Amino acid sequence: MMRKKNRGFTLIELLVALVILTLISVAGYRGLNAVLQTRERVAAETRKWQHLAFFFSRVELDIAQVVHRQVRDSTSNNSPEWIGHNVLVGENDAELTFTRAGLTDQGFEMLPPQRIAYRLEKNSIVMLLWPALDQAPNTPPSRNTLLEGVSEFKLRYLDSANNWQELWPPSAAVTVTPSAVEMSLTLSSGEKISRIFALQ
Numbered sequence: 718m719m720r721k722k723n724r725g726f727t728l729i730e731l732l733v734a735l736v737i738l739t740l741i742s743v744a745g746y747r748g749l750n751a752v753l754q755t756r757e758r759v760a761a762e763t764r765k766w767q768h769l770a771f772f773f774s775r776v777e778l779d780i781a782q783v784v785h786r787q788v789r790d791s792t793s794n795n796s797p798e799w800i801g802h803n804v805l806v807g808e809n810d811a812e813l814t815f816t817r818a819g820l821t822d823q824g825f826e827m828l829p830p831q832r833i834a835y836r837l838e839k840n841s842i843v844m845l846l847w848p849a850l851d852q853a854p855n856t857p858p859s860r861n862t863l864l865e866g867v868s869e870f871k872l873r874y875l876d877s878a879n880n881w882q883e884l885w886p887p888s889a890a891v892t893v894t895p896s897a898v899e900m901s902l903t904l905s906s907g908e909k910i911s912r913i914f915a916l917q
Contacts, residue, residue, distance in 0.1 A: 765866070765906070772842065772864040773912055776835070776900065780914045782818040783894060784830045789851040799894040801874055801885035809858055811836035811845055813872055813898070834858070837870035840905060869903035 783799070790796045791809075800814040811834030819828030832852075834845040838860075845858035874885040874895035885895055894916050901911040 765904075768864055769902075769910065773900075775863060776912075777914055779817045779833060780815075780898065780916060783916055784816040784818050785894065786816055786830070786850065787892075788816060788832055791852045791854055791856045797886050797892065799874075799885055801872055801882075801895075801898075803871070803883055805836070809834075809845060812870055813900075814845075815894070816850060832858075835863075835870075837867060840867055841865045842867055842870060842902075864902075866905040867902055868905050869901075871901045873899050875899075 785798050787798055788796050796814075798816055800811075802810060802812055802814075805811065814832070814834040816830050816832050819830050830850055832847040832850050836843050836845060841862045842864040844861045844863050846861065847856060847858045849856070873881045873883055874887075875897040876882055876887060876891070876895060877893075879896075881899070882895070886892065897913055897915045899911060899913045901909065903909050
């Protein structure tokens with residue numbers, strides 16, 4: 718009686734198996750790569766909208782604490798309590814400048830009022846903060862970046878007659894703050910966002 722020889726895989730069968738394994742691996746890699754890229758895009762979008770929410774919350778908090786007081790600027794001139802510019806002159810000029818009530822420090826004591834400003838600088842909105850309301854000559858403010866990825870920053874102001882003004886004060890005779898401010902941002906990614914904040 719003759720024994721049956723054990724038959725292994727032929728070369729062609731091995732090559733076919735390798736091709737099938739390669740195709741499965743490529744498909745799996747592409748699927749995994751697509752999932753990872755989608756997750757990164759979703760995470761980036763989430764971070765962007767979180768930063769925007771924080772920025773607008775910060776602006777709302779500052780505007781809600783406006784202090785009605787004129788100040789002396791670093792050139793010893795009296796400045797209005799609320800200033801809105803659409804063309805900046807100098808490195809310490811800003812689209813929006815005003816005085817807010819002081820915040821609490823770590824010891825829960827109220828700090829004195831602060832002169833602050835919002836300025837578009839190198840595709841970022843930067844907050845300028847002066848050390849005192851009435852400034853000594855050539856007093857530079859500190860700078861804190863609040864929001865990155867902004868290509869355009871515009872504001873307009875609602876006067877007592879319910880008319881929108883591009884500048885504030887609209888004339889030398891106006892010495893009060895506006896009734897509301899509209900803030901419009903254009904992001905580097907193309908989205909346009911507007912918010913209106915009412916003043917007390």
